[in-house]
Amino acid sequence: MMFIRSFVFFLGVLATFLLGWAGIVGLPDIMISKVGPPPGLKRYTADQLYGRSIYIREGCIYCHSQQPRPTGFGADQQRFWGRPAVPADYVYDKPHLLGTMRTGPDLFNIAVRQPSEEWHVLHLYNPRLVSKESLMPPYPWLFEEKLSPGPDEKPLALPDSIAPKGKVVVPTSEGKALVAYLLSLDHTYPVHQVAAENDTTAPKQ
Amino acid sequence: MSTTTREESDVKSPAAAEQQIADEVLRINIDASATSPTVLFLTSGIFWLLVGSALGVIVSLKFNLPEWLGSTPALTFGRLRPVHLNTVTYGWISLAGCGVIVWLVGRLCRVEIRWRGLLYASAVLWNLGLLVGSTLVIAGYSGGMEWLEFPLPAAAIIALAFVLFAASIFKTFSVRQVEHVYVSLWYILASLIWFPILYLVANSGAYQGVGEAAMNWWYGHNAITMWFTPIGLAAAYYFIPKVIGRPIYSYYLGLLGFWSFALFYNWNGLHHLVGGPLPTWAITVSIVASLMMFVPVMAVAVNHHMTALGHLSIVKYSPTLRFVVFGAMSYTAVSFQGSLEATRTVQEVVHFTHFTVAHAHFAMYAFVTMILFGSVYYIMPRIAKWEWPYPTLIKTHFWLSALGVAIYVIALTVGGWLQGLAINNPTHPFIEAVNITKSYLWARSIGGTMMTLGNLLFAYHFALVVYRAGPRRFAPAWMQKVVEVPSE
Numbered sequence: 001m002m003f004i005r006s007f008v009f010f011l012g013v014l015a016t017f018l019l020g021w022a023g024i025v026g027l028p029d030i031m032i033s034k035v036g037p038p039p040g041l042k043r044y045t046a047d048q049l050y051g052r053s054i055y056i057r058e059g060c061i062y063c064h065s066q067q068p069r070p071t072g073f074g075a076d077q078q079r080f081w082g083r084p085a086v087p088a089d090y091v092y093d094k095p096h097l098l099g100t101m102r103t104g105p106d107l108f109n110i111a112v113r114q115p116s117e118e119w120h121v122l123h124l125y126n127p128r129l130v131s132k133e134s135l136m137p138p139y140p141w142l143f144e145e146k147l148s149p150g151p152d153e154k155p156l157a158l159p160d161s162i163a164p165k166g167k168v169v170v171p172t173s174e175g176k177a178l179v180a181y182l183l184s185l186d187h188t189y190p191v192h193q194v195a196a197e198n199d200t201t202a203p204k205q
Numbered sequence: 206m207s208t209t210t211r212e213e214s215d216v217k218s219p220a221a222a223e224q225q226i227a228d229e230v231l232r233i234n235i236d237a238s239a240t241s242p243t244v245l246f247l248t249s250g251i252f253w254l255l256v257g258s259a260l261g262v263i264v265s266l267k268f269n270l271p272e273w274l275g276s277t278p279a280l281t282f283g284r285l286r287p288v289h290l291n292t293v294t295y296g297w298i299s300l301a302g303c304g305v306i307v308w309l310v311g312r313l314c315r316v317e318i319r320w321r322g323l324l325y326a327s328a329v330l331w332n333l334g335l336l337v338g339s340t341l342v343i344a345g346y347s348g349g350m351e352w353l354e355f356p357l358p359a360a361a362i363i364a365l366a367f368v369l370f371a372a373s374i375f376k377t378f379s380v381r382q383v384e385h386v387y388v389s390l391w392y393i394l395a396s397l398i399w400f401p402i403l404y405l406v407a408n409s410g411a412y413q414g415v416g417e418a419a420m421n422w423w424y425g426h427n428a429i430t431m432w433f434t435p436i437g438l439a440a441a442y443y444f445i446p447k448v449i450g451r452p453i454y455s456y457y458l459g460l461l462g463f464w465s466f467a468l469f470y471n472w473n474g475l476h477h478l479v480g481g482p483l484p485t486w487a488i489t490v491s492i493v494a495s496l497m498m499f500v501p502v503m504a505v506a507v508n509h510h511m512t513a514l515g516h517l518s519i520v521k522y523s524p525t526l527r528f529v530v531f532g533a534m535s536y537t538a539v540s541f542q543g544s545l546e547a548t549r550t551v552q553e554v555v556h557f558t559h560f561t562v563a564h565a566h567f568a569m570y571a572f573v574t575m576i577l578f579g580s581v582y583y584i585m586p587r588i589a590k591w592e593w594p595y596p597t598l599i600k601t602h603f604w605l606s607a608l609g610v611a612i613y614v615i616a617l618t619v620g621g622w623l624q625g626l627a628i629n630n631p632t633h634p635f636i637e638a639v640n641i642t643k644s645y646l647w648a649r650s651i652g653g654t655m656m657t658l659g660n661l662l663f664a665y666h667f668a669l670v671v672y673r674a675g676p677r678r679f680a681p682a683w684m685q686k687v688v689e690v691p692s693e
Binding site for chain 1: 267275276286287345347349391394395399402412418419464467468470471475477481483484487553556559561630636639
């Protein structure tokens with residue numbers, strides 16, 4: 001009797017657990033796994049992938065989301081943060097970087113809003129150089145000081161007050177890669193075709 | 206179950222007196238078998254509590270002073286924040302929770318703890334996993350997903366530690382000497398089945414893209430609800446009736462509470478992705494399940510509060526009851542908040558804001574951590590054979606932690622709400638949503654510092670009991686003069 005009761009208990013515990021897993025992870029995953037990449041979505045280049053790993057390493061995800069919301073749900077559309085994201089936008093992403101926080105703005109289409117490489121390097125070197133009230137940490141270790149820039153390098157346009165004397169500051173390969181990743185974040189290509197095939201995905205614009 | 210109350214010692218027959226002595230001896234032996242593993246787990250947990258809270262304060266101050274410690278990669282916000290989360294949850298709550306579970310299982314199964322070697326191995330491995338994981342994340346090898354930042358080697362060590370722990374508990378349960386399996390044990394045993402599967406699935410790397418995001422938040426929510434919450438509820442179900450000295454209000458409410466908990470909680474996770482690029486039906490299912498959580502939460506709330514009703518004056522002097530009742534009340538409040546927070550109307554405002562951070566600390570500190578504190582205040586004198594030397598210290602700890610977490614939660618709840626409204630107002634530039642939070646983030650740093658000071662006092666006091674230091678007391682360390690003697 002004691003054995004049977006324990007057996008029923010553990011069966012119930014296992015069953016309730018597996019049901020939830022199948023329901024909200026298994027089923028959506030099966031649906032989404034049928035989605036192919038939209039024609040406009042490019043694969044990451046090696047450099048962009050390297051930059052993406054820096055994005056993960058420095059924990060950018062804790063303050064920046066990558067998932068514009070649809071009209072009628074927040075102001076993402078009025079802020080021109082890009083059309084609502086669909087599962088197809090993420091087929092090349094592992095780990096996913098959807099994010100849960102907007103201490104800073106959404107970055108899914110930052111390359112469109114801010115295409116300037118010069119702006120991005122300054123912003124990463126010290127965010128307050130380009131956005132005075134920003135709370136973002138500086139990332140000086142993505143930069144190095146040199147006596148003179150290399151042939152392909154463009155030194156940062158730092159104000160005299162913080163520029164090192166007699167030296168120039170240029171992004172390291174990590175800094176360049178991170179900027180390359182940020183400048184790859186453009187998901188403004190059309191996805192109507194994909195969205196029509198999957199009418200259960202996020203609400204359309 | 207060993208709920209022999211003091212009144213039973215009034216029974217005069219010799220047979221009963223003999224039984225009474227046998228019970229006492231049995232209980233002493235059971236507690237003795239739990240002593241070393243419990244102290245080992247609790248000490249480890251408290252160590253990680255101190256590490257985690259120090260990191261929490263640093264991370265919080267970085268919002269106030271973004272340049273501070275800003276030129277060292279290892280000290281950047283984005284690396285320390287996940288280490289804060291991982292050390293307080295997989296370190297403090299998990300390890301202290303294991304300590305409490307070991308002791309509870311001995312008492313509730315009425316047998317000495319079996320396979321204790323596995324428990325020692327588990328504690329050592331667990332600490333190792335935390336050390337490896339934290340170091341790797343700080344060194345730049347984060348796994349990248351929230352709640353799953355520890356890279357594979359660390360996760361594998363922790364998974365192994367968990368399985369060893371569960372094996373010992375199941376072995377002990379299998380040789381139990383009780384007819385009836387008490388509610389606390391349901392929660393403990395269920396969580397020991399749920400969490401290892403959950404953790405293995407989450408670290409398996411089997412998902413990609415948006416499917417991975419669904420798994421991530423199914424996991425993230427379930428880690429809280431299928432491991433940390435059962436620890437808190439199991440302890441509350443044990444200590445509230447125990448300290449008050451009367452049985453739990455309703456067995457059937459306990460049953461309803463447990464099975465509705467098991468059924469609905471597991472479907473909640475996708476409310477973390479409301480508005481995101483997932484099938485809308487899946488998110489809707491999660492929102493509905495979140496609202497269904499009113500059922501288990503109310504069942505547990507009624508059960509706990511009806512048990513305590515009429516005996517609440519005991520919270521004035523019993524440290525255990527005060528901390529546990531604070532935690533149980535927080536559980537009700539934070540769960541109601543969570544259910545409402547999951548709706549689309551509220552999510553539209555708070556989804557990407559500090560409001561969520563407030564909610565998380567409401568749950569993990571005001572609920573689970575406070576109950577763990579209360580449990581440790583009960584367990585330690587019994588296994589260390591040394592009372593808490595300074596009741597004033599307990600009182601100070603309580604107020605620092607309680608007021609600290611209140612300031613924390615209120616500041617970020619209000620600040621987060623305003624932040625959400627500002628983000629959703631397209632006529633104003635985004636930076637206004639940043640600026641509006643700044644004073645609330647200072648308030649959060651103050652609240653967080655108070656919580657950390659409370660944790661430090663607690664750790665110091667705990668060390669005194671472990672080393673049997675400080676003035677020796679021969680009566681319980683009540684926080685004020687006792688008018689009527691409760692059964693603690």
